[in-house]
Amino acid sequence: MVSVKRVVLDVLKPHQPSALEFSKTIAAVGDDYEVHLTVLTMDEATETTQIVIESTAIDFKLVQDCINAMGGSLHSIDEVIVHNKPSDD
């Protein structure tokens, strides 16, 4: 089964929700999601952030919906780690 283990995203977000609330909401998408958010640049109304998500299996569609729901905009996927684990049978 192919599963996404790690993604590095370039996301533009408004100042609110704050970086803390933003990453907590993304982390709540999956049970074992680990989120690292770094604010790269900031202007009057927006922040450019780099978001690193790690998990045993990332549901990318849910993550993207979550980012959009908070008013963020996914600019690019900068790095991906995908693992193909052979099925047991």
Place this chain on the structure above:
Amino acid sequence: MWLVNKANSLLRLTNSQGIARRYFVVNGFDGALTMLGLIIGFTLSTETELSVVINACLGAAIALGMSGVSSAYISESAERKHALGKLELAMVSDLQDSVHGKAARWVPCVIALINGLAPLIISLLIIMPLWLSNSGIQLPLSPLYVAAIVALTLVFLLGVFLGRVADISWLRSGVQTLLMAIMTVALIYLLVDG
């Protein structure tokens, strides 16, 4: 509780907690002083039936509540739409389905409710002694005086609340607002009685 948390998070998202607090105090103060003015006016008039006083005060309270709801909704709605438009421009994307879009639709309703309920609830508390007396409950003083004392107490408490918000002496802030109410009473006595 869920509704309160939701309203709180929307107010936080749009940095509107300060606005909501301001509306609560400003319109709450309006409600208290209007009722105080009406009651003092009635104490200076020829004796009026209590039901007439209650109806006059209730009419004013409802009008204050409706005025608070409609004025705040119209102005906040325009402000939120403007803010959302600016944010959409900065984000170069449509935010209608995001929390910001939801906030632009709900925050005016929350603020309108606060702005309308503050004077209505405060007015109803002030009218309470009149109701109690009208329904046969014995009060230690004339119901109009008890209502005036309730109004002065609520004005003092609004001042205390402001003092806590500003992190200054609550007593000083409470006494300041109380003095304004006492000045209002004095003015009514001077102008109406004179």
